[in-house]
Amino acid sequence: MITMLSASSRRTAxxxxxxxxxxxxxxxxxxxxIAEYKVVDHAYDAVVVGAGGAGxxxxxxxxxxxxxxxxxxxxFPTRSHTVAAQGGINAALGNMNPDNWRWxxxxxxxxxxxxxxxxxxxxxxxxxxxxxxxxxxxxxxxSRTPEGKIYQRAxxxxxxxxxxxxxxxxxxCVADRTGHSLLHTLYGASLQYNCNYFVEFFALDxxxxxGACVGVVAMSLEDGSIHRFRAKNTVLxxxxxxxAYFSCTSAHTCTGDGTALAARAGINNSDMEFVQFHxxxxxxxxxxxxEGSRGEGGFLVNSKGERFMERYAPVAKDLASxxxxxxxxxxxxxxxxxxxxxxxxxxLQLHHLPAEQLHQRLPGISETAQIFAGVDVTKEPIxxxxxxxxxxxxxxxxxxxxxxxxxxxxxxxxxxxLYAAGECGAHSVHGxxxxxxxxxxxxxxFGRACAIDILSKDKAGVNVPDLPxxxxxxxxxxxxxxxxxxxxxxTADLRLQMQKTMQKHAxxxxxxxxxxxxxxxxxxxxxxxxxxxxxxxGLVWNSDLIETLELQNLFINATxxxxxxxNRKESRGAHARDDFPNREDEMDYSKSTxxxxxxxxEEHWRKHSxxxxxxxxxxxxxxxxxxxxxxxxxxxxxxxxxxLPRSDPTRVTSLPPLPLPPFVV
Numbered sequence: 001m002i003t004m005l006s007a008s009s010r011r012t013a014x015x016x017x018x019x020x021x022x023x024x025x026x027x028x029x030x031x032x033x034i035a036e037y038k039v040v041d042h043a044y045d046a047v048v049v050g051a052g053g054a055g056x057x058x059x060x061x062x063x064x065x066x067x068x069x070x071x072x073x074x075x076f077p078t079r080s081h082t083v084a085a086q087g088g089i090n091a092a093l094g095n096m097n098p099d100n101w102r103w104x105x106x107x108x109x110x111x112x113x114x115x116x117x118x119x120x121x122x123x124x125x126x127x128x129x130x131x132x133x134x135x136x137x138x139x140x141x142x143s144r145t146p147e148g149k150i151y152q153r154a155x156x157x158x159x160x161x162x163x164x165x166x167x168x169x170x171x172x173c174v175a176d177r178t179g180h181s182l183l184h185t186l187y188g189a190s191l192q193y194n195c196n197y198f199v200e201f202f203a204l205d206x207x208x209x210x211g212a213c214v215g216v217v218a219m220s221l222e223d224g225s226i227h228r229f230r231a232k233n234t235v236l237x238x239x240x241x242x243x244a245y246f247s248c249t250s251a252h253t254c255t256g257d258g259t260a261l262a263a264r265a266g267i268n269n270s271d272m273e274f275v276q277f278h279x280x281x282x283x284x285x286x287x288x289x290x291e292g293s294r295g296e297g298g299f300l301v302n303s304k305g306e307r308f309m310e311r312y313a314p315v316a317k318d319l320a321s322x323x324x325x326x327x328x329x330x331x332x333x334x335x336x337x338x339x340x341x342x343x344x345x346x347x348l349q350l351h352h353l354p355a356e357q358l359h360q361r362l363p364g365i366s367e368t369a370q371i372f373a374g375v376d377v378t379k380e381p382i383x384x385x386x387x388x389x390x391x392x393x394x395x396x397x398x399x400x401x402x403x404x405x406x407x408x409x410x411x412x413x414x415x416x417x418l419y420a421a422g423e424c425g426a427h428s429v430h431g432x433x434x435x436x437x438x439x440x441x442x443x444x445x446f447g448r449a450c451a452i453d454i455l456s457k458d459k460a461g462v463n464v465p466d467l468p469x470x471x472x473x474x475x476x477x478x479x480x481x482x483x484x485x486x487x488x489x490x491t492a493d494l495r496l497q498m499q500k501t502m503q504k505h506a507x508x509x510x511x512x513x514x515x516x517x518x519x520x521x522x523x524x525x526x527x528x529x530x531x532x533x534x535x536x537x538g539l540v541w542n543s544d545l546i547e548t549l550e551l552q553n554l555f556i557n558a559t560x561x562x563x564x565x566x567n568r569k570e571s572r573g574a575h576a577r578d579d580f581p582n583r584e585d586e587m588d589y590s591k592s593t594x595x596x597x598x599x600x601x602e603e604h605w606r607k608h609s610x611x612x613x614x615x616x617x618x619x620x621x622x623x624x625x626x627x628x629x630x631x632x633x634x635x636x637x638x639x640x641x642x643x644l645p646r647s648d649p650t651r652v653t654s655l656p657p658l659p660l661p662p663f664v665v
Contacts, residue, residue, distance in 0.1 A: 037476055039226040043464050044070045044196070046233040046454055047216050049203045049258060052080035053179070054422030054443035055237035056186040061451025062233075063193035066460050070196045070229055072203055072218050074253065074546075077187045081239050081251045082443065085179025086290035086364060087155060088171035089135075089440040091128035095149040096169035101125045103160055104170060108438060109641045111157045111321050112431025113573035113583065114606060115271070118641065120399040120427045124438075124445045131444045132172050140185040143173055143361070153361070154295040157321040157435040167319060171437040176290050176364040182440055201227065202546055203257060204475040206234065206265040206418070209468040213265070213403075213418035217472040219479065221546065224539020226476060230467050233417055233454045235401070236261065237447065240391040240423040241557035246496075246503040248388035249281050249288040253550075258424035260553035262395040263560070267405050267415060268612045270426045272393035272557070273564035274574045276434055277508050279325040281387025283345040285372040289365050289384060291436040294318045296361050298350045300329065301381065302337040323433045323574045326386035330508045333385075340383060347381035386508055390434055392574065393561070394426040396608070401425070401450035406610050417465075419454070421446040428608065432573020482548050483539075487531035491548045494532060498525050498551075498558055506562045511578045515566035522559045526618030529555065555618060560611045563620035570605040 044067075048059045051073035062069040073080070092099040104125040109116055136142060136150065143151040150172050158168040174181040200221040207215040207228065215230040241256025242248035259269050279300070280289040294300075299318045302308050312328040313320035320328075329346050338344050350358060355378045358366055362377075369375045369382045396404045403418040403425075420426075422443040429442055505518025529552065536544040570584040571577050584605040586598040601607070613620045 037224070037226050037480070039228060039472065039476075041467070042070065042227060042229045044068050044229060044231040045458060045460055045464065046070075046235065047072060047229045047231040048235045048237060049073075049216060049261070050080070050237035050239060050422070050424070051075070051077035051187075051197070051199075052082040052237060052239055052422060052443065053182055053186060053440060054425075054447035055080075055235070056183070056190055057444050057447030058235045058237060058419075058421055058450045059195050060186065060190040060193060061448055062454060063190070063195040065451065065455040067455070067458065068194075068196075068460060070198060070231070072198045072201045072216060072229065074200060074202045074221070074257075076199055077197070078183055080183060081254055082183045082440070083180045084249070084251065084288065085182070085440055086176045086288060087292040087295070088153060088173030088178045088437045089128075089132060089182070089444070090155070090158070090170050090435070090437040091132040091172055091441065092125070092170060093129055093132065093150060093152060093172065095145060096152045097160060099160065099168060099170060101128065103162060103165075103168065104128065104158075106162045106641060107158055107168070108429065108435055109431075110163070111433055111435040111438075112429070113323075113433055114585065114641075115428070115431030115572060115608070117399070117428045117431075120429045123399045123449070124427075124429050124441060127445055128441055131441065131448070135182065135185060135444070138185050138189040140181055141174055143175055153292055154319060155436045156291050156294070156316070156319045156325070158319075167316070171292070171295065173292060175360070176292055176362045179440060182444075198227070202549065203238070203261060204479065204549070205472070206261050207467060207471045208265050209465065209471075212416035212465075214465040214467065215471070216261075217475040221541060224542070226472060226479075228467060228472050230465060230471075231417075232458055232464055233419065235447075235450050235454075236395060236403075236418070236420040236424050237422045237443075238424045240394075241554060242388050242391065244499065244502050244554050244558040244561065245275075245388040246499040247281065247286045247385075249278055249286055250388070255550040255553050256391075256424070256557035257550070257553050258420065259394055259560075260556040262403070262418075262420075263556050263613050264615055266612070267395065267403065267418075268610045269560055270393055270396035270608050270610055271428060271432070271564070272391075272560045272611055273568050273609060274392035274430075274432050275388060275506070275561060276322055276390040276392060276574045277326040277386040278389030279322055279329055279386055280348055280382075280384040281389070282369065282372045283340070283383035283385045286387050287368055287372045288387075288389065289348060289369065289382060290362070291319075291322070293348065293350060293362055293365055296350075296357065297353050298348055300325075300384075301339075301347045301349055302332050303339045303343060304337060306337075308332050308337070321433060322389075322436060323576070326508055326574075327576055329384075329386055345383050345385040348384045349381045350377045351379050351381065390430075390439065391423060391557075392426070392428070392430045392432065392434055393564070394424045395420045396426045396428070396610075397421075397446075399427060399446075399449065400453040401427075401446050402453065419450040421450050426608075432575060479545075479549070482532070482552075483534060483537060483542070483545050485532045485534045485548070487533045489528060489531050490533055490535075491544065491551055494525065494528055495547075495551050495554065497528075498522070498555065501525065502558050502562065506565050509576050509578055510565055512566065512569075512580075515562060518562050519559075519566055522555075522562050523618055526555050526559055556613055556615070559618045560613055560620050564609050564611050567611075568605060568609060572605065
């Protein structure tokens with residue numbers, strides 16, 4: 001049964017707790033009395049940090065496999081941001097048109113602007129059908145066709161027959177509330193397993209010992225007690241860091257906690273420069289209007305009433321990939337064809353669609369548009385603008401979910417005991433740009449992959465590591481320092497300055513001098529954290545304290561993003577630079593590759609970026625790193641895909657018509 005730690009059960013658990021000793025207690029007490037903090041130690045086979053879709057799927061798999069599993073989450077599971085996903089989840093079921101997972105594979109590689117790891121994409125797209133059927137068996141109420149099959153809508157970047165067969169209908173959905181349904185389905189299914197949920201606990205740091213992750217330090221929001229979880233396996237599933245920007249579709253809780261935990265543990269993050277701007281966030285509010293609205297037949301218009309996407313993407317039009325649509329909208333606004341009094345946004349038109357279709361397929365956004373834009377979608381267009389939506393970068397992993405740390409001396413090294421799944425991980429199935437509806441697929445596939453890999457190696461209660469000496473002391477010292485901060489700037493004010501700096505200096509279009517100025521400003525703002533003032537000194541439900549700790553996490557993510565963006569001297573996917581407008585691959589793919597020699601590693605940019613931060617100063621050090629991006633799991637079943645020039649809307653290719661490979665875990 002589920003163990004939900006209520007106040008009474010926590011008081012019971014606190015019997016026998018002890019004060020946290022420190023190796024340098026005298027120095028710590030110069031700030032305040034660290035002895036007032038209490039610590040509770042726990043031992044588990046696995047700990048999952050985060051209870052969104054990826055975290056719940058990992059926890060469910062681990063518990064079902066018999067491992068003693070704890071889930072640490074700062075929100076009640078069904079309040080996690082997965083609940084806000086609208087459009088759907090991709091899988092080549094073929095319910096609306098003939099489909100093949102290889103076509104999905106091709107679209108995802110192309111959508112990543114050729115930076116995605118093809119072995120991970122291979123694994124994700126091949127297992128997508130099974131994952132969706134599994135969700136249906138758990139009780140997820142997918143929308144249906146008249147024949148009773150799972151309904152699949154059109155979505156951006158999805159094609160048939162390797163781009164030659166027109167628009168694919170591949171996105172399985174539950175009206176426009178797919179994430180809501182997915183999260184409740186996974187949480188409900190998890191209740192049948194003996195999983196321990198630590199709800200409203202904030203993860204402070206990973207516990208590392210000799211290069212391996214052996215657990216997590218967390219704080220109870222209810223009473224301020226410190227909890228040290230020792231475990232042989234830790235899964236990060238904390239989501240993205242959209243709140244590093246001023247205008248975003250993310251919840252206020254999307255503060256990049258997992259990637260910051262990794263950074264503080266000395267683990268590098270990858271591809272942080274790639275931040276996706278969703279084309280249709282409500283103007284002024286930032287609330288998401290799903291890409292499914294365009295999949296159902298909606299389209300964008302400028303002040304002249306033109307369907308301008310026909311100029312930028314003649315074939316895909318409004319269902320081009322998100323980076324293309326966002327840049328096209330921005331160009332329309334910059335060239336004076338925006339709408340509204342200040343001509344600073346675009347209209348999304350839906351009122352030409354039948355009201356019954358809007359009510360059946362898009363009820364959520366119809367309500368959202370009415371509340372946040374005052375628009376009746378059956379009669380008026382919705383004012384929209386590109387808005388920060390997703391972070392392609394994160395903590396790098398392989399397709400099994402194992403976290404990888406890269407050094408020049410040793411190359412790729414798996415971090416023992418540490419996994420990542422969902423938006424906080426970089427697997428990297430999205431590369432430089434994510435296709436719509438691949439996000440829910442990502443978290444289900446790789447949450448499950450983490451559980452599969454852990455279960456293949458470990459048994460319940462065997463070899464749970466001991467905590468190293470002084471585990472958690474640095475976390476408590478930082479917590480205590482923040483709680484007693486008495487500077488002259490509030491957390492809200494400093495956060496707003498950071499968000500506006502990122503919005504201005506690392507936006508849809510980027511330029512070297514603007515990025516360099518942004519790096520300097522972010523470094524200056526990072527240093528201002530020492531001048532923060534926290535007004536609430538208590539430990540019980542101290543939201544001021546938690547928001548300040550979240551701000552520390554946001555600063556790590558934001559500085560890594562803008563440093564990595566300045567470092568990448570090309571345009572690829574969501575990273576568009578005016579001063580380097582071309583994509584720099586290892587060969588010139590606008591011409592025949594016959595007779596061409598690949599450029600040396602140092603001379604092209606088809607490689608991942610790696611960044612590590614100095615946590616004290618915030619200054620990031622970005623370098624470049626590459627695995628074999630074109631490798632696939634089984635080369636006899638699927639040939640690697642080479643790059644295409646940006647202007648080429650299709651790829652003339654012929655993969656062998658092999659039967660679907662057997663399911664491989």
